[in-house]
Amino acid sequence: MQRIISTFQHPKNNFLKTTYFSHETAIIDQSAQVGVHTKIWHFSHVMKDSKLGKHCNLGQNVVISPNVIIGNGVKIQNNVSVYTGVVCEDDVFLGPSMVFTNVINPRSFIIRKEEFKETYIEQGATIGANATVICGNRIGKYAMVGAGTVVTKPVPPFALVVGNPGKQIGWVSKAGHRLVFDQQGVAFCKQSNETYKLEKDNVSIL
Numbered sequence: 001m002q003r004i005i006s007t008f009q010h011p012k013n014n015f016l017k018t019t020y021f022s023h024e025t026a027i028i029d030q031s032a033q034v035g036v037h038t039k040i041w042h043f044s045h046v047m048k049d050s051k052l053g054k055h056c057n058l059g060q061n062v063v064i065s066p067n068v069i070i071g072n073g074v075k076i077q078n079n080v081s082v083y084t085g086v087v088c089e090d091d092v093f094l095g096p097s098m099v100f101t102n103v104i105n106p107r108s109f110i111i112r113k114e115e116f117k118e119t120y121i122e123q124g125a126t127i128g129a130n131a132t133v134i135c136g137n138r139i140g141k142y143a144m145v146g147a148g149t150v151v152t153k154p155v156p157p158f159a160l161v162v163g164n165p166g167k168q169i170g171w172v173s174k175a176g177h178r179l180v181f182d183q184q185g186v187a188f189c190k191q192s193n194e195t196y197k198l199e200k201d202n203v204s205i206l
Contacts, residue, residue, distance in 0.1 A: 019035075019036050019037075020034045020035065020036065020037065020038040020039070020040070021037075021039045021040065022034075022039075022040040022044075023040065023042050023044075025042050025043050026040045026041065026042065026043065026044045026046075027044070027045045027046070028040065028045075028046045029045075029046060029047050029048040029049075029050075030048070031048045031049050032046045032047065032048060032049065032050050032051075032052070032064075033050070033051045033052065034052045035052055035053040035054035035056065035072065036054045036055075037054055037055045038052050038053070038054060038055065038056040038057070038058075039056070039057050039058065040058045041057075041058060041059050041062075042060040042061070043060055043061045044058050044059075044060065044062040044063070044064075045062075045063050045064070046058075046064045047063070047064055047065050047066045047068075048066050049066050049067050050064045050065065050066060050067060050068045050069070050070070051068070051069050052064065052070045052074075053071045053072035053073070053074065053090065054072045054073070055073045056070060056072070056073065056075070056076070057074075057075045057076070058076045059076060059077045059078040059079075059080075059096075060078045060079070061078055061079045062076050062078070062079070062080050062081070062082075063080075063082065064082050065081070065082060065083045065084040065086075066084055067084050068082050068083070068084060068085075068086050068087075069086075069087045069088070070082070070088045070092075071088055071089045071090035071091070071092065071123070072090045072091070073090050073091045074088050074090070074091065074092045074093075074094070075092075075093050075094070076094045077093075077094060077095050077096040077097075077098075077129070078096050078097070079096060079097040080094050080095075080096070080097065080098055080099075081099070082094070082100060083100050083101070083102040083116075084102060084113075084116055085102040085116040085117055085118050085135060086102070086118075086119045086120075087118065087119070087120050087121065088121045089121060089122050089123040089124075089125075089141075090123050090124070091123055091124045092121045092122075092123070092124065092125050092126075092127075093125075093126040093127065094127050095126070095127055095128045095129035095130070095131065095147065096129045096130070097129060097130050098128065098129060098130060098131045098132070098133070099130075099131070099132040099133070100119060100133050100135070101119075101132070101133070101134055101135045102116045102117060102119070102135045103116060103117070103135065104117065104134075104135065104136070116135070117135040117136035118135075118136065119133055119135050119136065119137060119138070119139075120138045120139070121138075121139045122138070122139060122140050122141040122142075122143075122157065123141045123142070124141055124142040124174060125140065125141060125142060125143045125144070125145070125155075126143070126144045126176065127139070127145045127151075128144075128146050128147035128149065129147045129148070130147055130148045131145050131147060131148060131149045131150070131151065132149075132150045132151065133145075133151045134150070134151060134152050137151055137152070137153060137154050137155070138154045138155070139151065139154070139155040140154075140155055140156045140157030140158065140159060141157045141158070142157060142158050142172065142173070142174050143155045143156065143157060143158060143159045143160075143161065143172075144159070144160050144161070144172045144176060145161050145162075145166065146160070146161065146162035146163075148164070149161055149162050149163060149166045150163075150164040150165050150166055151166045152165040152166060153165075153166075155168070156168070156201070156202070156203075157202075157203060158171050158172055158173070158179070158196070158203040159171060159172075159203075160172045171187070171196070171198065171203050173187075173189035173191070173192065173194060173196065174189070174192065174205070175189055175191040175192050177189050177190050177191055179196055179198075179203070181198045185197055185198040186198075186206075194206075
């Protein structure tokens with residue numbers, strides 16, 4: 001069965017205007033905020049005081065911990081836990097079974113909730129399947145973290161990072177295509193035809 005969460009009844013009709021969809025096995029804590037047209041699938045849990053934007057999609061077995069902030073249009077694939085301290089801007093993609101952390105030196109016998117470090121994922125960034133992001137790092141807008149990568153330091157906008165530990169091997173466009181810069185530091189996206197400029201290890205759209 002499917003469950004539709006609704007907010008109000010239309011004054012002239014009997015149908016209800018829906019805000020978001022959640023599967024009957026999903027749990028949404030009372031103080032959580034969920035945006036319009038967001039979908040929450042099997043066995044997922046959105047915990048208290050977290051905020052989900054509009055048009056998001058949470059796959060199966062996703063956990064959103066307390067006070068997490070998720071922007072609009074974010075896609076979170078199966079088996080991802082987004083821990084307290086993580087912020088995702090709009091249009092972020094979190095691949096299947098990727099991992100966040102929120103404490104640098106965890107011990108089961110020491111409570112370190114006051115030591116949670118913020119991990120900030122900027123607009124449009126992609127984190128591939130089975131990647132791990134060590135807490136306290138910022139991933140720049142439209143960056144791409146390859147599958148299985150271990151992110152141990154900040155990732156610049158538009159950077160392509162792979163490996164363990166993660167190393168930058170190039171740059172990508174907003175559409176996710178590899179950018180090849182000429183001697184003048186100019187590159188074009190083969191899909192969008194947008195022009196990119198590389199100056200002093202920073203990429204911008206012209």
